[in-house]
Amino acid sequence: MKTKIPIGPYHPLMEEPESFLLDVDGDRITGIDVRLSYNHRGIEKLSEGRTFEQVPFIVERICGICSNSHPYAYVLAFEDLAGIQVPERAQYIRTIVAELERIHSHFLWIGLAGHFLGYNTVFMWAWKHREDILDAFEAISGNRQNYAVMCPGGVRWDIDDDARRLIAEKIDAIEPKARLFLKAICDDPVLHARLRGVGVLPKEDAIAYGALGPTARASGLAIDVRRDHPYGAYDRVEWDVCVEGGCDVLAKAMVRARENIESIRIIRQCLRDLPPGPIRVEPEEAPAGEGIGHVEAPRGECFHYVRSDGGNRPIRHKVRAPTFMNLPTCQVTVPGMTLADTTIVLAAIDPCYCCTERTVVVRRDGSRVGWGDLVRLSREKTERLCREIRRPER
């Protein structure tokens, strides 16, 4: 029986609301139609009405999970425009915050992936350990989210000795957990049965679709803005770009789990080398001109463009979030999968799942299937695999 399953359009699976139209033949997906640009938030226009100083607070609220990447890209764009040299200490603090954010975002993804696969324990554990990182953010900025660390010309909050000690403690506490998840992904047979060969994005397709971040690195593409166009203190610390050649969801999970370890390494070095000095230079007037800034957000490259006519407000501000580039890869990864695998394949690019509960699927016979049903199907498949894998041992 051929069925069309619409997910969306008023179903923002991602940071940008979009629509998936799944063509289903029996249990197998034969095609997917991805549509974007349903919900206009007007962030770019809003920021054109604010001063350069105020814009970070607006762009910080684009994404609830990586609320540091957008302001970081914006301040880089502004500093490019105004030709500001940021103090060394500020560069290190920026790097620490960006990496802390990467850890908490990847832990969040690992938790969600576990949730979709039916491993609710993983969900609980990952989100519990993520709290340690959020505590570190509280110590730096006072807030768990929307830290307001970035400001044009430097950072708003300093990392004092107490905060430094606390961050070091939290990092020490989370490292064994990050390694636990990495090992679990490496050798758990059920995870392998569930994720290996699922949602394959071949390298050529990753290039053709312009995939970014962990999505691209899982397909063997060694791209990372932190290494290719160093900003912050990334060129002063030792770290590796995590690349996997598996191209499937397992590789994406591996990249994220390994990046956690790399982030911990970067933060340790930054805390050790944190130079003294000012944390901010007061920006002078912004000249007429344009600037670009891009950072490696947890999901990939986040890009901001700012143009000024010499006044105190941007006359054009363009934002490109990483999910915008990663989402179309579903065209390649989803067809051929079973309905039970759809959830994890769509989740593998790490989209924003804030509004998933609104999914309604209408079958041709009139019965309705929701996102919850897809998650249930996914969990049932894991249970079935668990049973199948245990059987030969008995």
Add this chain to the structure above:
Amino acid sequence: MKKPKVRELLEAARILAAGPATLPFPGAPSPAPPKARGRPIFHERDCVGCGTCAEVCVGKAIDMRDEGTVRRLLIRYDSCIQCGQCEAWCITGKGIRVEPEYDLTTYDRESIRDAVEKDLVLCEGCGAAIGCADHLAWVAEKLRTGAFASPTLTLVHLAKLGLGRATGDKIHLDGRGDRMRVLCARCRRPASLL
């Protein structure tokens, strides 16, 4: 197959021994960390009514309105994004302060407001608002002797100290004799030139 289960069982045992990680909030209070930015509150004594907070407010949550002889600054917490810019830019540094209170859940938007009212100084020539009395006195104190260059600042400051008269009856501007009056910039021009 055996090994990963042992590792995860160990972790599970550790977590079981540590007890629940969740907080009983909202059953029990969950105090905010010392640096937390919650809602900003006006402090009438230290606020001079300059309106800087309304100017820098990112969410445009602070509304400044002049009504008669009173300036009213109103903050709407439903629009406030709790960024703390108002406190950071407050010219006295204490007029509006961010409190760690973050739980503002309510059914009634009107109940989450804070306001401060400040007396305005009106121009004796045309009746236009010049600024808040506290603000002008604050500027005069900042300028010290420099404030004597502006009769408006001096007169308002002296009135604050109880040494003179700040606002009087409306006058007809008819010459330099009116220079020692509280005047707006537009009225000061004829008073100085005629």
